[in-house]
Amino acid sequence: MNPAEHTETFQFLVEQARTRPVNVDKEQVNLPRNDDTVITARIRPILEHEAEKGQTSGVHSRTNNIVELHNLALGLPGGPKLRSSAFFLDRIYGPTESTETLYEDLTAPLVTHALKGGIATLFAYGQTGSGKTHTISALQHLLAHQLCGQRDKDGGYRNVHIAIFELGTTLNAAYDLLADRKPIALLEDSFGETRLVGCSEPRVLKASEFLAHVDNAARLRSTAETVKNAQSSRAHAVTRITITDPVTPAAPDGLLYLVDLAGSEALRDTSTTHSKERMHEARDINTSLSVLQACIRGRALLTPEEGKPGRAPYIPFRQSALTKVLKHVFDPLATRTPKTRVVACLAPAQPDVGSSHNTLRYASLLRVPVPPKREVVYDPLAPRTWNNKHMRDWLSASAVPVDVECVAPWHTGAQVLAMAEGEFDERCCKAEGVARERAVALRMKLWKMHVDSLRGAAAKAEEVVNSSKAQENQGIEWRRRVRAGMVVRKAGKLLMVMSPVDAFGKMHGSGKTNVGGNCYVCATFRSAEYALRDAYVLNVWQQMDVDLVEMEEEVVLEYDEATRLYFIGV
């Protein structure tokens, strides 16, 4: 039966339903407002071709925060019935609300944040044809005018650079939309940041230049759409704006991302059946969107809710090109709180209500509390935490007589580490009597400290070696010291000894016999490579019984309270 045949019944039932109270998830209503992550929805108008087919709207805003959805269930005894649902988000934009309103509410504050050196991201999410590109391109136009010529409070200008690229839904596929879709390499640097190697990033001075780049990229996307079988809407399009302050070079760069996500699912296809290729494509898109959702939610789980135990986060940002590039949005080690805005785009016509429902379910799952910002704590053994004074002091105290004013006039430790190799050496060699080998040795020394500090080992290694416990244990065969809390290796796996199996009585265990009291319940570790190499998370609830003879060696793991991760000690 065709739902269009029931248009009048549908409209009548929807009008009636709209006068009745709606049920929304109380948890969502009670979630504290949070300016860092704002999740909204935008309902586009019914389009001409939809109206011509007699389609009417099944998606309406009830208030500024509540959107209601109505669909018709056909084939039931007693005739068609209305199925209704409602969602609560931070803001719902109705079909008559302009993009200017959306810009003022959502994008303008992100621009202010980025101008102050912050990181800000706006995602447009939704099914194909729901208005993502329409929304993002209108926001780009408004942004061009706000950003170009923006003066800071001292009357100086910021430098603005733009990059526009497309990210495939499979791993590591990235194309430059300002350079004829040239492939870009996504590489992770030593700070764990993803670099877009080979991506053009022209500087823009005027709004007209900014918009010329936006139009070029859009043309490249639409060409691809016809030539490559609608490929552009099957990829994520990212506009990245980098804002630098030429007056204060030590200030961090501001970053603003506008992300037009690939359509979450194809519009119901009335003309053709799904080809195998199309189904694989849809699967890849949905996987990459699920990874994005897992990453945003994973970050939120870093902060235990009051009264509930904290859970170790799993943030799988290496699983898609999109999440690699946007790692800052959910990086557990980030020191700058990112601001995130999501616009869930909704196609309102009755046949699209099911997809709009899925879009809203996805969006409301993103509405989670966000952890507070981690401050950069100065650590004399971690150059990435040094300000300019710490950096200069270290250079002055080194045995190489470099000119500190030339090597790091304003640079923080992180900025010196980010310098190209040749540049650091050259700056050092400018001082009289500093040969290249000495400059290289100095650079290597700084990098060794950096790498050691990342492994969480430098500060604690000495402590472990010198601790009286370690000395006391010297010479004693480690199997004779097995105790709760000890970490051991078995067949490549790391395990934490918890207790002898007997402690759990007969109910527990693998049926192993505890000969001589030498069988132990051990908790497992899993790799936390998403945060740092050689980092581990303890899975207390995933246990196994292990015989003493199966344990291969003792492993010293160090616990880092700040990240809640374990690192292999040295």
Ligand SMILES: Nc1ncnc2c1ncn2[C@@H]1O[C@H](COP(=O)(O)OP(=O)(O)OP(=O)(O)O)[C@@H](O)[C@H]1O
């Ligand atoms: N707020 C709006 N007002 C008027 N028309 C709109 C609005 N939003 C979208 N449209 C129109 O709806 C159609 C589909 O929009 P758009 O191309 O932005 O969808 P999309 O979600 O980006 O799709 P895809 O995933 O295929 O790229 C376009 O013709 C667009 O002009």
